[in-house]
Amino acid sequence: PLLDMALFTQLADTAAAPQACTQIEIVGSTGVGALTIAFLAMLVSTIVMAFKAAQCPAQTGKRKFFFCNTFIVGVSTLAYFAMLSDQGWTAIAGCRQFFYARYVDWFVSNPLIILNLGLVAGVDFVTIAAVVGSNIGTTVCAYMGAISVVPTVKWFWFLFSLGLFVPVLYALARTFRDFATASGSEMVGELYSKISWLVIVAWCFYPIVWLFSEGFASFSVSFEVIAYAILDIVVKCVFTFIIVGNHDALTTPAPAAPWRAASTFEPSVSGKQSASFTV
Numbered sequence: 579p580l581l582d583m584a585l586f587t588q589l590a591d592t593a594a595a596p597q598a599c600t601q602i603e604i605v606g607s608t609g610v611g612a613l614t615i616a617f618l619a620m621l622v623s624t625i626v627m628a629f630k631a632a633q634c635p636a637q638t639g640k641r642k643f644f645f646c647n648t649f650i651v652g653v654s655t656l657a658y659f660a661m662l663s664d665q666g667w668t669a670i671a672g673c674r675q676f677f678y679a680r681y682v683d684w685f686v687s688n689p690l691i692i693l694n695l696g697l698v699a700g701v702d703f704v705t706i707a708a709v710v711g712s713n714i715g716t717t718v719c720a721y722m723g724a725i726s727v728v729p730t731v732k733w734f735w736f737l738f739s740l741g742l743f744v745p746v747l748y749a750l751a752r753t754f755r756d757f758a759t760a761s762g763s764e765m766v767g768e769l770y771s772k773i774s775w776l777v778i779v780a781w782c783f784y785p786i787v788w789l790f791s792e793g794f795a796s797f798s799v800s801f802e803v804i805a806y807a808i809l810d811i812v813v814k815c816v817f818t819f820i821i822v823g824n825h826d827a828l829t830t831p832a833p834a835a836p837w838r839a840a841s842t843f844e845p846s847v848s849g850k851q852s853a854s855f856t857v
Contacts, residue, residue, distance in 0.1 A: 599673035609800030610662070616807040617658035623651040623815045630822055640828045646694040647818035650687045654814055657683035661803075671727045672795045680806060681721045687814065688713050691777060694821065695750060698828065699758035699770050709749045715742040720785075724792035736793065740785060747781070750774050765827035773820050780813040 605613070631644035657679045660666035666679025689710040696706035716739050723735030751774065758770035787809070791802035821828070 599669050602669045602673050602675055603799050604675040605803050606798070606800040609803035612800075612804040612807040613658055613662045616811055617655065617662050619811050619815050620651045620655040620658055623818055624648060624655050627651060627818055627822070638828075640825055643694060643697060643821055643825075643828050646690050646697070647821060650690045650694070651814050651818055653686045653690075654683050654810060658807075658810075670725055670792070674795055675799050676724060676792065677803075678721070678725075681717060681724075683810075684717045685714065688717065691813070691817065692746070692750075695754055695770070695774055695777065696757075698766065698773065698821070699754045700761050700766070701754055701757045705749070705753065709746055709753075712742045712745050712749075715739075716746065720788060720792075724788070732793070736785075736788070743781075743785065747778055750778055763827065765824070769821070769824045769827040772824075773817055776817060776820070777813055780809050783809055 627644055627648040627650075631641055631648050634641045634644055657666070660679040661677050666682070667675050667677045670676040692710050692713055693706055695701075696703075696709075719735050719739035719742060723732045723739060726732035726735060754774065755770065758767050761767070783805075787797070787802065787805045790796040791799075791805075797805070
């Protein structure tokens with residue numbers, strides 16, 4: 579009986595363990611072409627942004643935006659070079675090629691995008707840090723879901739990722755926008771509205787691609803690569819060039835908080851100080 583029980587346990591463990599892949603679905607020639615185009619787009623954008631950062635006088639206050647832009651596209655350039663060089667990937671459940679280099683890119687570049695949006699709108703760094711933390715959690719949960727073997731665990735990670743993603747979208751669409759509006763500058767408001775909605779709309783497509791790629795594995799690896807490449811180019815290259823093209827709006831400072839009253843004290847005729855409050 580003990581021998582039968584040990585044999586049964588061994589067979590059960592073997593059945594539950596993931597089977598080794600004899601053939602892995604990898605990116606095809608079309609996907610490689612998309613990786614090449616994305617790499618070149620990121621590389622050119624990095625060179626342009628680095629040149630703009632080097633040429634921008636520090637006194638104007640614009641250099642920090644160009645530095646953020648440089649690292650946003652610079653990190654993506656390295657990630658796409660790794661994927662194009664057949665690095666930064668492994669096989670996941672379903673014997674499918676999985677580029678984890680993409681998640682390393684998102685882990686670094688997405689917080690920089692949020693930082694840049696916050697700097698444009700004049701958001702305080704505590705609020706920016708909170709949104710960045712939620713975004714990092716979104717990326718980590720999406721990665722854990724992608725590499726999960728058990729389907730139930732995979733979908734729990736996906737739900738966790740969505741739960742952390744919603745506050746990020748809300749902050750960009752509402753909280754950051756309030757700061758931009760409170761700046762009193764029409765150029766800042768227009769610039770923030772333009773780049774924030776570009777990011778929000780593009781980011782909303784990422785979970786959809788994940789759902790049918792790392793999730794259901796309905797998309798081929800090549801189609802997955804093409805979809806992510808298009809989204810990355812839009813949310814990084816287009817994003818950074820819009821900021822550069824509207825650099826005049828970057829010199830207008832924004833207040834620390836849109837709901838906080840600003841107080842000024844002026845001496846009265848009697849010599850006492852009178853306070854006036856404006857919202």
